[in-house]
Amino acid sequence: MSDAQTLLLVVVVFHLVHCFEWVRADAVLFVRLGGRFVRQRPGDLVGNREAGFTWRSPLPPLSGAIVTVPWRFSVSPDGVYGFVAPCPERRERSSQTRLHAEFETMNTVEWTADGDVRIDGAVLARLPSEAEARRARDFIADLAEMPRARREGRILSEIGRAFDGERFDERLAAIDRSGRPVRAAAHVLFAIVFVICPLVSWRLGFGRCWLPMFAAVGTAWLAVGVLFHRAHRSLDPAAKRERRAALMTLMVTPLSAMRADERLRQGRFLAFAPLVAALRLSGGAERRGYVEATLRDLRFPLADPEAGSDEARSIEAWFRLRWARAAEALAREAGVEPDAVFEAPTPDEAGCASYCPRCRDQFTTDVAACDRCGVEVHVLAP
Ligand SMILES: [Zn+2]
Structure with missing residues (x-):
């Protein structure tokens, strides 16, 4: 040679x-x-x-x-929690910090060049870029400073930006x-x-x-x-x-x-919900499959064996409900009717008695929860 x-x-x-x-x-x-x-x-x-x-x-x-990327922390008018439940199309979540902090007792909110958002010195979430960490820091600090009554509006406007297809x-x-x-x-x-x-x-x-x-x-x-x-x-x-x-x-x-x-x-689309990108950039079965998996996962997330405190769980549930509403509204706009996504499937074979509302697996035996998702099964009409 x-x-x-x-x-x-x-x-x-x-x-x-x-x-x-x-x-x-x-x-x-x-x-x-x-x-x-x-x-x-x-x-x-x-x-x-x-x-x-x-x-x-x-x-x-x-x-x-x-x-x-999905948001890496949940937020409600009460506080933040370094955990988000949704992870569509996957069988296990990536590790998350699970740091829980209430706005009323928060002292310092910082960002680092590595993309970390820190609350009182502890890492809440590691974001994919310095710019995203800075944006998240400003958002949390802003919420902490405002009266509780105004926080919901501020959070909903941030969720609205994440789902803004025109932007x-x-x-x-x-x-x-x-x-x-x-x-x-x-x-x-x-x-x-x-x-x-x-x-x-x-x-x-x-x-x-x-x-x-x-x-x-x-x-x-x-x-x-x-x-x-x-x-x-x-x-x-x-x-x-x-x-x-x-x-x-x-x-x-x-x-x-x-x-x-x-x-x-690089980094210019991180602030958008992944669903916006999927609806804008993909088509056919790929697009429909991702939208359906996202909506189902938001309503029936993977079981969480390490469930945090009641306060932390309520922050996650509050945030996921608002995120799900925005996702369902966007899906409807794009021609995917959310109600149809949650309809029971037709039985794959005689004897299928229940199905998992998240992954749609069907079961002939008497099971309480899906073995893949840990989600409680729904009864399948014969
Ligand atoms: Zn399942």
Whole structure:
């Protein structure tokens, strides 16, 4: 194997390794492949209860990913609880802090650059980005300062923002628009590395052409960096530290720079409920399946063996009810009637006497709860 072939092989292997990413298990990802989005479930390839691998397209300029995550703490007019019950389509929850704090006795609320939200020094939740942690900190501090009577309105308005489909569309359009030059430069860089350089080496010899090839790669790489900086600044002028960190990641290798569009989208959809992304970006059976699983899981969540104090449980139940109402309203708007989602299924076979309202498994034997979800079964009409 010649030097040029060895180099190309190393680049291809590195590139393929870059196509996999370790993501928290509760993240809901959509990877753009050309004109459509494909849902990714962390852990479908390899994973555990907390996180799993997801893949990205091997053609990075075409593959920006959109990531949403569920809220990582429950909130009510009384306080916050570092636990959320819903985890649709999964059989066990990721670990959560379960920190319970009442607004009346709260002293300090802080955020850290690692994405932690801390209450009186203890971690309430680890959020996926510094910006999200800062936003959650401001929200909680705001609630703690206001009179109890005004808290419900403030929480409902925050839930409303998470379910605002029009805001989601506007953000998507703004990123598509600002990211166009970045994607164009990333396409050029990809073509130079994987098409032009190998062809030139093969026809003219690597030894004769390595300098112009390296110069071409360097120029395109630099162009991606400059255009990324400009696009990021137009989308979020205040996020200087985040921009600098993202730029440093992109400039590590040309292979990272090819994923500039992905980087531009990173963290921008975290504040939205995953259901909004699923309704906006997926279609057909995939979309319907996710909506149904979400609504059922909100009403009949997995059993919780470590149930907290009565006060903590009531915060979770209060929050989940409001979140479920917003989810059901959005589903109805999108043409999925929530009442139909909760209708009893037709028996799979004679003798099926009950079913699980969460996962829809049916049982012929006399069971009290579903063995997968721990949810109390419902009687199935014969
Ligand atoms: Zn079940």
